[in-house]
Amino acid sequence: RKEVEQDPGPFNVPEGATVAFNCTYSNSASQSFFWYRQDCRKEPKLLMSVYSSGNEDGRFTAQLNRASQYISLLIRDSKLSDSATYLCVVNIGSNYQLIWGAGTKLIIKP
Amino acid sequence: EAQVTQNPRYLITVTGKKLTVTCSQNMNHEYMSWYRQDPGLGLRQIYYSMNVEVTDKGDVPEGYKVSRKEKRNFPLILESPSPNQTSLYFCASSFRDSADTQYFGPGTRLTVL
Numbered sequence: 001r002k003e004v005e006q007d008p009g010p011f012n013v014p015e016g017a018t019v020a021f022n023c024t025y026s027n028s029a030s031q032s033f034f035w036y037r038q039d040c041r042k043e044p045k046l047l048m049s050v051y052s053s054g055n056e057d058g059r060f061t062a063q064l065n066r067a068s069q070y071i072s073l074l075i076r077d078s079k080l081s082d083s084a085t086y087l088c089v090v091n092i093g094s095n096y097q098l099i100w101g102a103g104t105k106l107i108i109k110p
Numbered sequence: 111e112a113q114v115t116q117n118p119r120y121l122i123t124v125t126g127k128k129l130t131v132t133c134s135q136n137m138n139h140e141y142m143s144w145y146r147q148d149p150g151l152g153l154r155q156i157y158y159s160m161n162v163e164v165t166d167k168g169d170v171p172e173g174y175k176v177s178r179k180e181k182r183n184f185p186l187i188l189e190s191p192s193p194n195q196t197s198l199y200f201c202a203s204s205f206r207d208s209a210d211t212q213y214f215g216p217g218t219r220l221t222v223l
């Protein structure tokens with residue numbers, strides 16, 4: 001079993017729709033969680049950190065479920081510019097490596 | 111402009127010919143790392159550095175070397191490249207450690223024939 005698993009997609013979603021995807025992690029000692037966005041083999045960029053209480057940034061909402069060991073990303077009112085690959089990242093401590101998921105590809109269609 | 115730069119951006123080489131990919135950041139970050147990205151596998155860390163003269167292996171260090179003589183530079187060296195090192199390589203830096211936001215360079219697409 002991979003340490004961080006994501007549905008590779010692609011998720012084909014009409015513009016304006018709401019889309020959500022999850023990421024599961026295997027290490028219960030994981031401390032920090034992030035979502036990064038990567039456009040077409042360009043460099044990943046931080047989208048948002050995921051806090052225990054959940055957090056929201058505009059149309060994006062991230063949540064953490066420690067009991068079931070997954071994090072989620074919800075995108076509301078999706079835009080064409082949201083088309084990208086979303087990478088889930090887990091960290092078990094500041095002196096440890098980041099563990100990256102393989103990414104979920106999202107395609108927003110007009 | 112705060113950034114991470116990598117050179118070259120694209121490289122086609124032959125098996126066994128030593129090469130170096132440079133990485134430089136201008137944000138005074140302490141933590142730097144190298145990743146390779148292959149389809150379906152996600153980013154895999156090759157080496158990382160917590161500070162000058164401090165480097166450590168990541169998940170896939172075989173066939174690679176690094177050095178951190180200055181805070182801003184973290185070159186990746188392939189002493190004898192092989193075709194299985196054909197990949198997209200990213201350098202990243204962060205303020206202090208792996209728990210901080212990672213800032214990535216634009217990537218180096220390496221092909222080893």
